[in-house]
Amino acid sequence: MNYYLEKNYLHKMLVCVPVLMHPLHAAAAKGDGNTPVIEVPRQEVKDVPHALHRGSDYEEKQQMFVNILLPLLLMENEIIENKRKRMMRDFAELKQNANLNEEEKEWLRDLAREYKVDQDPITDDRARREMSERVDIIPVDLALAQAATETGWGASYGARKDRDLFGMTGLRGRRIRTSSGRMLRVPKFASLRDAVRTYIHNLNSHNAYKSLRATRMKLRAEQKPVHGGVVADGLLKYSTRRGQYVQQIRSMIRQNNFNRYINARLLPSRDQVVSLDSRLAYAN
Numbered sequence: 465m466n467y468y469l470e471k472n473y474l475h476k477m478l479v480c481v482p483v484l485m486h487p488l489h490a491a492a493a494k495g496d497g498n499t500p501v502i503e504v505p506r507q508e509v510k511d512v513p514h515a516l517h518r519g520s521d522y523e524e525k526q527q528m529f530v531n532i533l534l535p536l537l538l539m540e541n542e543i544i545e546n547k548r549k550r551m552m553r554d555f556a557e558l559k560q561n562a563n564l565n566e567e568e569k570e571w572l573r574d575l576a577r578e579y580k581v582d583q584d585p586i587t588d589d590r591a592r593r594e595m596s597e598r599v600d601i602i603p604v605d606l607a608l609a610q611a612a613t614e615t616g617w618g619a620s621y622g623a624r625k626d627r628d629l630f631g632m633t634g635l636r637g638r639r640i641r642t643s644s645g646r647m648l649r650v651p652k653f654a655s656l657r658d659a660v661r662t663y664i665h666n667l668n669s670h671n672a673y674k675s676l677r678a679t680r681m682k683l684r685a686e687q688k689p690v691h692g693g694v695v696a697d698g699l700l701k702y703s704t705r706r707g708q709y710v711q712q713i714r715s716m717i718r719q720n721n722f723n724r725y726i727n728a729r730l731l732p733s734r735d736q737v738v739s740l741d742s743r744l745a746y747a748n
Contacts, residue, residue, distance in 0.1 A: 502728040507535050510655045511627060516618035526720070529617045533608060533629065536660045538730050541601040544664070548599045551575060555585075555592050575599065580669045597677040600684075602664045605722035606692025609713045610663075610699075612720070626652030630663040631703075672701035689726060693717050 509532045516525050554564060554572055564572075564586070572585045579598040583591035607630075614631035615623040622628035632652075653659040667673045676698020683690050693714050703709035717723060 500724070500727065502725060503731055504535050504538055504728050505731050506539060507531075508539075508655070508657055509536075510657075512615075512618045512623045512656065517624060525619075526612075526617055529612065530608060530725075532618070532656070533611055533660070534604060534725060534728060535730070536657045537602070537604045537607050537664075538728060540657070540661050540664055541604070542730060544599060544601050544668075547575065548601075551595060551599055555596070558586065558592070578669075597681045598668045600668065600677070600680060601690070602667055603690050603692040603695065604725045604728060605717050606696060606713065607660075607663070608722045608725065609692060609716035609720070610702075613712060613716055622652075627654075627656050627659050628652050629656060629659045632659070632663060632666065667698075673698050675700075691723055691726060693723070 513528070513532075516529060551572065554568055557564060569586050576583070576585050576591060576595055579595060581591050581594045581598065583594075585591040585595055610631075611618075611629045614620070615629055618624075618629075620628075622631070653662065667676060676695050679695045679698055680690050683694065696710050696713050696717075699710055699713060700706045705712075
């Protein structure tokens with residue numbers, strides 16, 4: 465697509481349209497405290513648009529970046545929330561000595577393997593506690609701050625070429641050798657949503673982020689909202705800069721008021737999933 469046409473189209477689709485139709489800044493209703501409930505359309509962008517690293521007004525690029533990333537985060541969190549609800553329901557039945565059928569038992573065991581829990585959740589209380597810590601959402605304000613920091617609001621080489629939104633260059637190979645011996649570059653992630661999914665799963669399953677999960681679980685137990693700034697201490701091992709990195713993420717959340725998205729929710733699924741590749745379309 466011609467760059468100037470693309471820039472104009474992306475501006476309308478990823479900045480103006482979501483804001484006008486489903487305001488990311490205006491309250492649709494009141495959430496906890498003074499945080500508004502923000503309605504977000506279900507739209508998927510496969511690649512980082514050129515407009516994020518060429519021209520464009522800086523504030524527009526920032527808003528475009530949020531409008532691209534926020535729906536992906538919410539859609540992945542929605543999947544995890546549904547798994548968590550089913551898991552906690554099954555755990556409650558086990559606690560009451562109810563017999564789960566074989567399909568339910570195998571689903572729990574598969575979930576344990578997915579989240580790198582070795583013990584059997586059917587018979588082991590420790591496994592159930594560990595899964596309760598791991599199978600949970602990542603606060604969107606934390607994820608937005610990390611993505612903006614790691615990619616310079618989507619302008620980095622890794623974001624553009626590998627769809628790497630979170631600086632996860634060590635997780636997968638970057639090249640393959642063909643049968644003729646030629647080396648071909650392979651995108652690190654199949655899509656931006658794939659990068660989001662991998663990032664969330666990394667925080668939820670890697671031992672390096674155990675303290676983040678413990679803090680999140682404590683907030684759950686106290687029936688407090690899970691804010692990125694509160695769990696950010698658990699990112700000490702995400703970067704070699706350790707404490708400085710944590711402070712940078714907290715500053716990014718605060719300076720950009722990312723906690724306004726804590727109560728963001730997806731619009732109903734009917735006719736709302738949108739694929740935004742080189743040809744953009746919006747579902748009315």
